[in-house]
Every structure is written in C-alpha cells, then in structure tokens.
Amino acid sequence: xxxxxxxLAVALVLxxxxxxxxxxxxxxxxxxxxxxxxxxxxxxxxxxxxGVPELYLCNxxxxxxxxxxxxxxxxxxxxxxxxxxxxxGLVAFLFAWRRRTKxxxxx
Numbered sequence: 001x002x003x004x005x006x007x008l009a010v011a012l013v014l015x016x017x018x019x020x021x022x023x024x025x026x027x028x029x030x031x032x033x034x035x036x037x038x039x040x041x042x043x044x045x046x047x048x049x050x051g052v053p054e055l056y057l058c059n060x061x062x063x064x065x066x067x068x069x070x071x072x073x074x075x076x077x078x079x080x081x082x083x084x085x086x087x088x089g090l091v092a093f094l095f096a097w098r099r100r101t102k103x104x105x106x107x
Contacts, residue, residue, distance in 0.1 A: 009092035016084035 044063060048054045056063040 005092055005096050008095070009088060012088035012091065013085050016088055017081055 044056045044058055045053050046056050046063075048065065055066045057066055057069065058064075
C-alpha cells in the first residue's frame with residue numbers, strides 16, 4: 001500500500017509541475033513583460049549576436065527575445081513549483097494519515 005501512496009504523490013507533483021510549465025509558457029508567450037502588458041502583436045525572426053536566428057516577440061513598444069523573457073519568469077516558476085510540491089506532499093500525508101487512522105479504528 002505505501003508504494004501506491006508514493007506513486008500518487010509523485011504523480012501529483014509531476015502533474016502540477018507540468019501544469020505550471022504550461023502556464024509559464026503561455027503567459028510568457030502572450031506577454032512580453034512591459035509595464036502596460038500589451039499582448040504580442042508580432043513575431044519576428046532575427047539574428048542574435050552569435051548569428052543564430054532567434055524568435056523575438058514584439059508589441060507596440062518593443063521587441064524582446066523569447067529566451068530572455070523565459071528566464072525572466074524562471075524565478076516565479078521555481079517558487080510556484082516549490083509551493084505546489086509542498087501542497088502535494090501535504091495532500092499525500094493527509095491521505096495516508098486518514099487511511100492509517102481508519103485502519104486503527106477497525107482493529
């Protein structure tokens with residue numbers, strides 16, 4: 001039985017992390033971090049300083065590279081992942097505690 005609980009906890013953590021990755025990707029893709037948060041109005045391929053083509057997301061004010069924006073939000077993702085992992089661990093613990101107390105009350 002304990003291995004099922006461990007599998008459930010791992011599945012919750014992975015599902016939550018995947019969900020946050022999706023949210024991070026979508027929010028990064030649709031906003032380019034300006035004060036007024038205008039959405040992306042253009043996608044442009046430009047050569048970066050190494051001569052490699054890179055996707056730039058532009059709004060009415062500026063253009064930023066996709067990789068620059070992605071790392072701008074990495075700290076928020078790390079905090080969210082830690083919080084969700086803690087929440088998933090708490091849910092798994094409470095589930096195990098409930099099963100344990102039910103089993104003890106039967107005996």
